[in-house]
Amino acid sequence: xxxxxxxxxxxxxxxxxxxxxxxxxxxxxxxxxxxxxxxxxxxxxxxxxxxxxxxxxxxxxxxxxxxxxxxxxxxxxxxxxxxxxxxxxxxxxxxxxxxxxxxxxxxxxxxxxxxxxxxxxxxxxxxxxx
Numbered sequence: 001x002x003x004x005x006x007x008x009x010x011x012x013x014x015x016x017x018x019x020x021x022x023x024x025x026x027x028x029x030x031x032x033x034x035x036x037x038x039x040x041x042x043x044x045x046x047x048x049x050x051x052x053x054x055x056x057x058x059x060x061x062x063x064x065x066x067x068x069x070x071x072x073x074x075x076x077x078x079x080x081x082x083x084x085x086x087x088x089x090x091x092x093x094x095x096x097x098x099x100x101x102x103x104x105x106x107x108x109x110x111x112x113x114x115x116x117x118x119x120x121x122x123x124x125x126x127x128x129x130x
Contacts (some may be wrong), residue, residue: 056117057124058106068127069105072096075129080113083124094127 015028060068081091
């Protein structure tokens with residue numbers, strides 16, 4: 001089944017610049033993707049996995065969320081490793097100087113590092129202290 005993609009007039013004009021003869025926009029996009037991938041940029045291996053990222057696992061270093069919260073208040077920072085459905089991972093530093101006993105660990109994560117986690121393909125987050 002084919003899909004309809006809406007693009008701006010400016011982007012369509014850019015695509016036309018790469019067309020030869022009777023190329024369709026789909027042919028031009030395919031050529032661009034082929035070139036992109038030939039130059040070392042890896043596609044997401046299994047696009048279906050992103051759709052399957054319906055559950056988000058949060059690991060608080062083996063602690064309960066409440067225990068982790070106490071440690072976070074004490075340390076004022078931690079690290080978070082995000083795991084993506086495409087096989088990659090990214091570790092970020094969380095500065096939590098203003099974090100208090102009234103703050104929510106999961107609430108702060110979901111409004112910050114984990115915002116739009118499904119769309120980003122994030123399926124797991126591990127929090128830890130160094």
